[in-house]
Amino acid sequence: MEEKKGKAMQENILKAEDITKSFPGVIALDSVSIEVKQGEIVGIAGENGAGKSTLLNIIAGIYQPDSGRLYLRSEPYSPLNYQHANKHGVFMVFQEQGLVPSLYVYENLFLANEENFITNGVLNKKKMIGEAVEAMASLNLKIDPTKLTWNYSFHERQMIEISKAFTLTKILKIEMPLILLDEPTSGLSDAEIEILFNKVKEYSERASFIFISHRLSELITLCDRLYIFKDGRNIKSLNTVRTTEEDIHEYMVGRKRESKFYRENLQITKTGEEIFTVDNLSKSGEFSDVTLGLRRREILGIGGVVGCGKTELGLCIAGIEKFDRGSIAIDGNTIHKVTLKNMMRKGVGYVPGDRKNEGIIGYLAVNWNITLPSIPDIKLWGLPLLNIKKENDITRTFISKFRIKTPRITSMCYSLSGGNQQKVLMAKWVAKNLKVIILDNPTRGIDVGAKEEIYTILRELIGQGLSLILITDDLLELIGLSNRIIIMKDGVITNEFDSPPDNKTTENELVKFMV
Amino acid sequence: MFEKIKIHNNSAMQKIIDTILRFFKRRKFVEILPYMLLLVLIISFYLITPIFLSRDNILVLLAQGMVLLLVSTAATFPILMGSIDLSVAANTTLSGIMAALFISNIGVYAAFPAVLVGVGFGFLNGIVSVYFKLPSFIITLGTMSIMDGTGLLLSEGSPIWFQNDAFTWIAKGSIFGGLQNIVVWSVLAYIFFSFIGSYTRFGRYLVAIGGAEKIAKLSGINVEKYRILAFTFTGLLCGIAGILQISRVESASPHFGAKLLMEAIAAVVIGGTPVSGGVGGIHRTFIGVLVITVLSNGLDVSLVHPYLQLIIKGAVVLSAVVLTLDRSKLALVK
Amino acid sequence: MLEHLSKRKTLGVVIPLVFIFILVLLFGSINPRFLSIANLYNLIRQTSVLMIVAIGATFVILMGSIDLSVGAIVTISGIVSALFVPRLGTGAIIVGVAIGGLAGTINGTVYVYGRVPSFLVTLAMGPILEGAALMICKGSPVVIKNMDFLKIASGKLIGNFPNIGIWALLIYCFFTFIAFRTRYGRYVFTIGAGEKAAQFSGVSVKRIKIMTYFLSGFLSGLAGVLFSARCQSGTPRMGEPFILDSIAATVVGGTALTGGSGGPHRTILGVIIMGILSNGMNLLNVHPHVQIIIKGVVTILAVTATLDRSRLEFVK
Numbered sequence A: 001m002e003e004k005k006g007k008a009m010q011e012n013i014l015k016a017e018d019i020t021k022s023f024p025g026v027i028a029l030d031s032v033s034i035e036v037k038q039g040e041i042v043g044i045a046g047e048n049g050a051g052k053s054t055l056l057n058i059i060a061g062i063y064q065p066d067s068g069r070l071y072l073r074s075e076p077y078s079p080l081n082y083q084h085a086n087k088h089g090v091f092m093v094f095q096e097q098g099l100v101p102s103l104y105v106y107e108n109l110f111l112a113n114e115e116n117f118i119t120n121g122v123l124n125k126k127k128m129i130g131e132a133v134e135a136m137a138s139l140n141l142k143i144d145p146t147k148l149t150w151n152y153s154f155h156e157r158q159m160i161e162i163s164k165a166f167t168l169t170k171i172l173k174i175e176m177p178l179i180l181l182d183e184p185t186s187g188l189s190d191a192e193i194e195i196l197f198n199k200v201k202e203y204s205e206r207a208s209f210i211f212i213s214h215r216l217s218e219l220i221t222l223c224d225r226l227y228i229f230k231d232g233r234n235i236k237s238l239n240t241v242r243t244t245e246e247d248i249h250e251y252m253v254g255r256k257r258e259s260k261f262y263r264e265n266l267q268i269t270k271t272g273e274e275i276f277t278v279d280n281l282s283k284s285g286e287f288s289d290v291t292l293g294l295r296r297r298e299i300l301g302i303g304g305v306v307g308c309g310k311t312e313l314g315l316c317i318a319g320i321e322k323f324d325r326g327s328i329a330i331d332g333n334t335i336h337k338v339t340l341k342n343m344m345r346k347g348v349g350y351v352p353g354d355r356k357n358e359g360i361i362g363y364l365a366v367n368w369n370i371t372l373p374s375i376p377d378i379k380l381w382g383l384p385l386l387n388i389k390k391e392n393d394i395t396r397t398f399i400s401k402f403r404i405k406t407p408r409i410t411s412m413c414y415s416l417s418g419g420n421q422q423k424v425l426m427a428k429w430v431a432k433n434l435k436v437i438i439l440d441n442p443t444r445g446i447d448v449g450a451k452e453e454i455y456t457i458l459r460e461l462i463g464q465g466l467s468l469i470l471i472t473d474d475l476l477e478l479i480g481l482s483n484r485i486i487i488m489k490d491g492v493i494t495n496e497f498d499s500p501p502d503n504k505t506t507e508n509e510l511v512k513f514m515v
Numbered sequence B: 001m002f003e004k005i006k007i008h009n010n011s012a013m014q015k016i017i018d019t020i021l022r023f024f025k026r027r028k029f030v031e032i033l034p035y036m037l038l039l040v041l042i043i044s045f046y047l048i049t050p051i052f053l054s055r056d057n058i059l060v061l062l063a064q065g066m067v068l069l070l071v072s073t074a075a076t077f078p079i080l081m082g083s084i085d086l087s088v089a090a091n092t093t094l095s096g097i098m099a100a101l102f103i104s105n106i107g108v109y110a111a112f113p114a115v116l117v118g119v120g121f122g123f124l125n126g127i128v129s130v131y132f133k134l135p136s137f138i139i140t141l142g143t144m145s146i147m148d149g150t151g152l153l154l155s156e157g158s159p160i161w162f163q164n165d166a167f168t169w170i171a172k173g174s175i176f177g178g179l180q181n182i183v184v185w186s187v188l189a190y191i192f193f194s195f196i197g198s199y200t201r202f203g204r205y206l207v208a209i210g211g212a213e214k215i216a217k218l219s220g221i222n223v224e225k226y227r228i229l230a231f232t233f234t235g236l237l238c239g240i241a242g243i244l245q246i247s248r249v250e251s252a253s254p255h256f257g258a259k260l261l262m263e264a265i266a267a268v269v270i271g272g273t274p275v276s277g278g279v280g281g282i283h284r285t286f287i288g289v290l291v292i293t294v295l296s297n298g299l300d301v302s303l304v305h306p307y308l309q310l311i312i313k314g315a316v317v318l319s320a321v322v323l324t325l326d327r328s329k330l331a332l333v334k
Numbered sequence C: 001m002l003e004h005l006s007k008r009k010t011l012g013v014v015i016p017l018v019f020i021f022i023l024v025l026l027f028g029s030i031n032p033r034f035l036s037i038a039n040l041y042n043l044i045r046q047t048s049v050l051m052i053v054a055i056g057a058t059f060v061i062l063m064g065s066i067d068l069s070v071g072a073i074v075t076i077s078g079i080v081s082a083l084f085v086p087r088l089g090t091g092a093i094i095v096g097v098a099i100g101g102l103a104g105t106i107n108g109t110v111y112v113y114g115r116v117p118s119f120l121v122t123l124a125m126g127p128i129l130e131g132a133a134l135m136i137c138k139g140s141p142v143v144i145k146n147m148d149f150l151k152i153a154s155g156k157l158i159g160n161f162p163n164i165g166i167w168a169l170l171i172y173c174f175f176t177f178i179a180f181r182t183r184y185g186r187y188v189f190t191i192g193a194g195e196k197a198a199q200f201s202g203v204s205v206k207r208i209k210i211m212t213y214f215l216s217g218f219l220s221g222l223a224g225v226l227f228s229a230r231c232q233s234g235t236p237r238m239g240e241p242f243i244l245d246s247i248a249a250t251v252v253g254g255t256a257l258t259g260g261s262g263g264p265h266r267t268i269l270g271v272i273i274m275g276i277l278s279n280g281m282n283l284l285n286v287h288p289h290v291q292i293i294i295k296g297v298v299t300i301l302a303v304t305a306t307l308d309r310s311r312l313e314f315v316k
Helices: A052-059 A082-087 A105-109 A125-138 A154-172 A190-203 A216-222 A245-252 A310-318 A340-346 A355-359 A366-377 A388-401 A418-430 A448-463 A475-481 A507-514 B012-025 B027-048 B055-080 B088-105 B114-132 B136-155 B165-172 B181-199 B201-211 B213-218 B223-249 B257-271 B282-301 B306-324 C002-030 C037-062 C070-113 C118-137 C147-154 C163-181 C183-193 C195-200 C205-231 C240-253 C264-283 C288-306
Strands: A012-023 A026-037 A041-046 A067-072 A090-093 A178-182 A208-212 A225-230 A233-239 A274-283 A287-295 A299-303 A325-330 A348-351 A436-440 A467-471 A484-489 A492-498
Touching (some): A012 A052, A026 A041, A026 A052, A026 A208, A041 A216, A041 A245, A052 A178, A052 A208, A082 A154, A105 A125, A125 A154, A154 A190, A208 A216, A216 A245, A225 A245, A245 A507, A274 A310, A287 A484, A340 A348, A348 A418, A355 A418, A355 C195, A366 C183, A418 A448, A448 A467, A448 A475, A467 A475, A475 A507, A484 A507, A492 A507, B012 C070, B027 B257, B027 B282, B055 B088, B055 B181, B088 B114, B114 B136, B114 B223, B136 B257, B165 B223, B181 B201, B201 B213, B257 B282, C037 C163, C037 C183, C037 C205, C037 C264, C070 C118, C070 C147, C070 C205, C070 C240, C147 C163, C147 C205, C183 C205, C195 C205, C264 C288
Parallel strands (some): A026 A233, A041 A208, A178 A208, A348 A436
Antiparallel strands (some): A012 A026, A274 A325
């Protein structure tokens, strides 16, 4: 075990007290308090939606907290916007990169902070470049500030963003910056991650860091100390010296699973023959050699950490993304042209995880949304025309069946609550008489009551003879709903096991195969 | 994560076209394209008729291209930002007409304040863009109409002629033997604005806004202020262009707008600033203007019918745009 | 939320109607000739061509795109069909719509497969088509003398109602049906309201887009033929006013530029308003050039009022 740097009693650079932040329908942070000392690398662990990013955004001034207090270097700190935070020495390395690709590196470094380099309105490029070169040298980075930013790889641009923090704090004459790293490792190779970590450790003499990641091993390797967030609360603070990944996971998950919630009593134990087969499916960079079979009236759950390939797998099976090798068959017949439209024709539908942009159309009426995939199947007097009466009948059927709360069948979808929107999304695909429906995180971002209703709907679908593939980040949901569970890690299936109602597994069991 | 999902449907046609276009999309190619094009054009026209490269013709060519230079430079500002100004030609025309009227009715010095007309309309474009929050193409489509109408109204539909040697000297006199003055003023103006583009915060921020508006805003750049400034500068340049134009032809005509608009945008795009914005700069527009001017002049000298010229130029513009558009930035092409 | 929604929709119809009412009162009181039947027929004659072009524009705008080449298509189809009248008589209509459809298809193809923003494609196609038109007619108007052909616009099949008005009404009714009762129409709305989700639901977005531009071209082509019949000649640049007018009519009628809402049934209101404005201004002897200015202002105002800004993250 590496000896972590022993640091004597040190000043806090950041103190957050009772930060609360909510968005419509969801409490992102519930009275969260953390501390970061000078020169520390502090990590935050937690599931998707636990509040980690939200907290960072508040510290960086991008969101405003509903309540709570922040202290920076022992002074009250309430940044109005990101630039304001910069002026106090707080910087963020954004997941989607915070640099303008078409500017030169040095231009990005000083963007919106060129006051020191201006004489009579004219920019002193030489001075800026000189400053930038010096900064890169002092940070041991082999980056040429006079090149255009898009010449550099994702990883290198991250380093540029980090160096931006140092260059600006130097100009603003601040002692030590606080650098927030929001899931920086998502797009990096192992080698690049190692470089990043070495650099961060190197720089921790001159800066403090907050680091978010899904990969627990990274948090243990890099950080001095670790917070664990769950459901918007800071539930534990751990020193990483003697912590294992299992320790962390135990705190992260471990909720009581309510079998009634997942309607486990409705789970069908006698599933039928295999109707949908995926054979050695591979897509470079995402997943490889995935083989699975879906039986009639079965809910097959696929779980794994974010980035394990399950989402990509779902998209490929649905015909939305292309895969490199392998085959898909339904009812024993291999499907030759795997495209979205063809898969729909063969009876396979896909309920996307991004409800707002890919699932329902907010600016279209409820009835038009529900009938959209079914339009090619509807005829009027034998002609390929729209049959408004039939459409409205279908709509009304589903509104009552799924208990969708909407003022009118012609109301715009954006006016519905998240839960009702999700029901519309489900109705859309159920209306189409499919054999297989693939669902990606069907209960993401909706309230508990609506979740229950969705689970009931799913069980009813099974009762009617459908088969479902459930891809989800919610472990409890995965366990509660599925007949069988497949776990993926880094693109391959690591385990597959049954999940009968009388012998459900636990989250911890699953997690073992996920990390 | 979800932005990168593109639905594939095995469309062979799309695949072929994308492969061809990918070759052209390489940035190096985009940068070399205008120079290559220029070379090809010059050689071709010279082969067709050697008069093309005669001293006299070159001088004429340069003079012909100056108004376009200014108008294209004007158009570059909003394009850098990712917007567009369809009213640049109408603005130039109107400024010219107002200047001509002032000269006829008041006196030669009254011509210069006509520049303020250009500035005014440019400013209007900026204000409407920021406060009404409308897409720039519709705003400038509207103001283009307004300016066209005003121009037609004031000129009563026909060119305004005037006689003033001092004024004509501005464009047609020559300080440097042979070279028309309009070239001198225009190049000076161009250098000035090019400098602004490359050496001031303003120029840099336009590129930032065009390249990644979200990030620019986050970094604290006052997007609204720069948007208004950009459109105002556009108006200023159009005003100047208008005055030089009427000085050159000794009249103001309300009719040559549409062609000028298309050529201006073409020059910007061919020069290397794509319509999606965020790349390139004012310094690039010069070569684009040269290409268009050489093309126009060459077609003239080769005695190609003016109507055919219109078609050829339109086709060149379309091709240039298709080849240089930065498609990765347009997730959904509307 | 509920009140907000139905308010928006009702307002969308009520406001234009109120506008029409006010304009009619205004112009009628200033010049009583405005209210005569003869003037009504005049109005119909003046607006029918715009109606046809605007319907095409409506479909394009519903989809979230734009077509700036409609003017040029009107011109070239008007000129070419005029040239074919001596040989084909009324059959020249076919030539006109064929040209329009072809031009529209080219627009759509470059837009979809070249991935060029629609305003740019159609902006560039405009001068190309105008240039071609000029070349074909060598710069001078092509006069039409064939009475049968001229009658398709100026004749009167039903009482005193102008033929050209019948064309416009038929097109209006037919395409309103298409928009609300066919799969194609539904897909146009869907793409305009949410292209990504439409793709994820199996809609052939590319095909629909090209189809729509074909339609716009086709209708502009038809409009060109009828226009030249009405003017008794095919003239260079004759279609120019339609570019802005068709967009204005569509938007004023209640179809937002952002797409996905409104429809061709609303466009008639916009056409009537633009028509009344022109007609009234003419009777008041407002200078034609001032009229252009006023129309530009009206367009901006109408777009402002109807644009659904919540749908535009960054207005460029």
